[in-house]
Amino acid sequence: MSYTPRVLLVVCAYDLSGVLSPEQWRQLAQKRPRNKKGVTYQEAAVRYGSGDILQWHFNNGIPFEVTEEVVKAAAENEESGKEILALLLDKRGTEIQITEEVVKAAAENEESGKEILALLLDKRGTEIQITEEV
Structure with missing residues (x-):
């Protein structure tokens, strides 16, 4: 086919x-x-x-x-963003950069943003910069 x-x-x-x-x-x-x-x-x-x-x-x-747009889209996912990001970090963690845009997307996620931010801080906390805009 x-x-x-x-x-x-x-x-x-x-x-x-x-x-x-x-x-x-x-x-x-x-x-x-x-x-x-x-x-x-x-x-x-x-x-x-x-x-x-x-x-x-x-x-x-x-x-x-796994581009920044892919990671950002996962952070915006209100239903399963945490699970998707956990899978991406587990399988492709070395390829993933946690940018300011990704952190902002997670922070703006009203449903699961707290869980996503907690996951990001747990897995990659030393790389995350909390700026005034975030």
């Missing part, structure tokens, strides 16, 4: 692990699909709390680019 690269966005938004094989995923991901607002499939996965897709990526050795 042939898919358009944008299927990755749908799979990530709805946490539909198992729809694509790792090889199909790798081929489609080479096109770097984005939605009309410029959101990548990585951002969609963390924004919508698609933990199964993230775990599937890590278990199958599929590249998953």
Whole structure:
């Protein structure tokens, strides 16, 4: 079966692990699909709390680019941001930078911001700078 690269966005938004094989995923991901607002499939996965897709990526050795926007989207996730960030920090911790934008996103998260900030301080507290803006 042939898919358009944008299927990755749908799979990530709805946490539909198992729809694509790792090889199909790798081929489609080479096109770097984005939605009309410029959101990548990585951002969609963390924004919508698609933990199964993230775990599937890590278990199958599929590249998953962790940009500042991805980490920020996870920090903004009110329902499962803490769990998603914990998974990212566990699997890709050395690649993740906790920027001022990420800290602000967590601080503005009304539902789970406190838990996310506690996680960030626990895991990476020495790297976090609390500025006046934060």
